[in-house]
Structure formats: structure tokens, C-alpha cells
Amino acid sequence: MLIFFLFSFGFICFAQTLEIDYPHIPNEDVLSTRPSIPQYFKYLFSLGMWLGFAAAFISLVIAGIFYLISPAKPAFKAKAKDRLSGAVLGLVFLLIIYAVVTTINPELKFFRDLGMENIPEQTLKPVVSSGVYFYYKQNCSEQDSKEKVLPYIYSVDSFNQSRNKIESAKIVHDFEREFFYIAILYDLDNFQGKCKYINPTVECESMPAFADSASIYRYSHNPSGNGVWFYRKSFYDESGGWYKVDNDKIKNTYVGDLEELEFNDVPEEDKICAKWNPAGECDKTTPPNLAEGNISSILIDGDYFVLLVYFDPKKDTKEGPWSFCQAFPTIDDINKEGPKQIKWEYIMEQTNGNLPNFVIIFPVEKK
Numbered sequence: 001m002l003i004f005f006l007f008s009f010g011f012i013c014f015a016q017t018l019e020i021d022y023p024h025i026p027n028e029d030v031l032s033t034r035p036s037i038p039q040y041f042k043y044l045f046s047l048g049m050w051l052g053f054a055a056a057f058i059s060l061v062i063a064g065i066f067y068l069i070s071p072a073k074p075a076f077k078a079k080a081k082d083r084l085s086g087a088v089l090g091l092v093f094l095l096i097i098y099a100v101v102t103t104i105n106p107e108l109k110f111f112r113d114l115g116m117e118n119i120p121e122q123t124l125k126p127v128v129s130s131g132v133y134f135y136y137k138q139n140c141s142e143q144d145s146k147e148k149v150l151p152y153i154y155s156v157d158s159f160n161q162s163r164n165k166i167e168s169a170k171i172v173h174d175f176e177r178e179f180f181y182i183a184i185l186y187d188l189d190n191f192q193g194k195c196k197y198i199n200p201t202v203e204c205e206s207m208p209a210f211a212d213s214a215s216i217y218r219y220s221h222n223p224s225g226n227g228v229w230f231y232r233k234s235f236y237d238e239s240g241g242w243y244k245v246d247n248d249k250i251k252n253t254y255v256g257d258l259e260e261l262e263f264n265d266v267p268e269e270d271k272i273c274a275k276w277n278p279a280g281e282c283d284k285t286t287p288p289n290l291a292e293g294n295i296s297s298i299l300i301d302g303d304y305f306v307l308l309v310y311f312d313p314k315k316d317t318k319e320g321p322w323s324f325c326q327a328f329p330t331i332d333d334i335n336k337e338g339p340k341q342i343k344w345e346y347i348m349e350q351t352n353g354n355l356p357n358f359v360i361i362f363p364v365e366k367k
Helices: 002-010 037-069 075-104 344-350
Strands: 131-135 168-172 180-188 192-198 213-219 225-231 242-245 254-257 272-276 282-286 297-302 304-310 322-328 358-363
Touching: 037 075, 131 180, 131 213, 168 180, 168 192, 180 322, 213 304, 213 358, 225 304, 297 304, 322 344
Parallel strands: none
Antiparallel strands: 131 168, 180 192, 180 213, 192 322, 225 242, 225 297, 254 358, 272 282, 304 322, 304 358
């Protein structure tokens, strides 16, 4: 069953639909009557976890009852021990399965709430030109539009006269030629500021009219390259520590919580204390993580699109716009190899002192 879940969430599949009313799971979004396959498998995983923990809890309660009445009937004491050991063993297995699955696929934990979906590989042939369509009205309506809506297939550093007028968007893939697109909108020009990821699997996505630029790339299902490197020092200097996201991890899109990622080969004097003894001396040190502006340069060694994101859980919704994004390569990156020196001061000005807490890496056909 575990292998089934791992492969199900790793594959890129087209959204089929099932018309059933599904029971609500606590702390989970209500599943629609026509879910996509990724949504359906995520629902099954959560449902399985809840049922497993509920069964373990009931078994613990029964064990407690058997133990309480064991003085009157000694045979119940052995039954209580058997149930207790079985329940504890079941809980351990459930925790191991959850830890393994959510470590391999972070979308099952926090970032799935931001609406990151897999791009479909096959469906019916499109009846219109492929690309990203933007509309001045909600629900992708062309009614009363003075201009014909045409698809965008390249990034737009500024919408100029269309700034703050886009209220909906949709992505049309060309399955015959295997052209698949991703798009992210920003409220500032040159691909920065508040941002929103356009879900490539929905028919139409409405939004507040905020956008002034858009990153548009052709998505790659089979990325090539040597991965993305993050350095504590500028100009790709490994001496201060580094962290690498391999090409294999970037397939199907990589999402990383910067607080959970630690640099490798950090000099001992640059490590931080993780445990102090009563004498005030450090007993254990640990490398710094990639959050809080610890990244000084990023090397994009392949066809990847990197997005540093500040997601504010207190005010940002999973649909967006999110509080801040910075796209790499930047518009002035001639070699498109990534920033040699990140200017965190500018980013802090845009976010009232907050720094990115997530990184998203998309595999693309050409960066």
C-alpha cells in the first residue's frame, strides 16, 4: 500500500473525475464530487491516516477497559497487554509511513495547501492555440472585450497598459506536440513582488486584478541538468557551505521549506549551537539552514526556473497572491546561471523585513 501511494503521487496524470460525495476529514478541505486524481489520492492518504489512528485509539480504550476489570477476571489482563502492544505497534507503523511519505513528497504536508498541482500528460487535443490566456473579466470571459484574447507563450516583464486589469487566466496545453505551460503572475514588473501560481490543471482561475508581469515557461516532464546549488557565500563559493537539489528531486516540481534544509560542509566556526550544557558551554553544533537570508548565491546548473517565496500563513491564502516571490534567472541574468550575489535588502523592503521561507523549482524546456 505504501508503494502504491508513493508512485501515485509521483506520477503526472490527467485529472479524471469521480461523482461521489466524500466524507469530510478534519483539518482537510472538503473533496469535491469531481476531484482530480492527485486530489483523490491525497484524500485517500489522509483518510487512511485518520482511520488508522482512530482504530489505534479505540484499541487503547478497549485495552484500558480490560485492564480495569482484570482483577475480577484475570484472563482479561493478558488480553489488555495484547491489545496495548498491538495498538502501540500500529501507531509506530502509521508514524513511520507518514514520515516517509511526507518526506519524499512535501506536497502532502504544508505546501500542498498552496495548490501546487501536477501538470497532466495526456488528454483530448486542444481546440484552441496552446499557451497562457489572460482576461480582463472573471471566469475567463471575453464578453464585451475590445481586444481579441491571444495566448502568451513567453514571459512578460510588464503588462504596461494591461497592468492591474487581469482578473482571470487559463492555461491550454498542446498534448499533440507535448507543449505544457506554467505561469506565475507578479504585482511588480520584472517578475517580483506579490505573486500567484496559475494552476495548470483547472479550466479557469479567477483572481484579484493585481498583475504587472508574468513568468511563462514550457514545463519539462524529463528535465536534464545537474541540479540547483545554494551557497552561503557569494559567487558560488563552496567554502562557506552549500546545499544541492539534484535533478531527480526536481522532476514533477520541487518544493522545499528553507527552515528544514541545512547547508553541507559548513566551517565549524560558522555552525550554530543546538544544545547548551548547564555550564553555558555548547555541547552540540549544527549547520545553519537556508532560511533567514543565509543564501548568498544560487547556481542554476540546468534548465530550471527557481522561485523564492515568502508565504505568510497568517494572511496568505493557498490560492494566492502570496506575500512575495523572486524569480531566477532574473531578467538581467545574461547567462541565466543564477544570482552570484543576492540582494536581500531589496527583498526585505518589499516584505516589511520578512525573508523567503520556501523555494520552488520548476523543470522547464528552456530557462
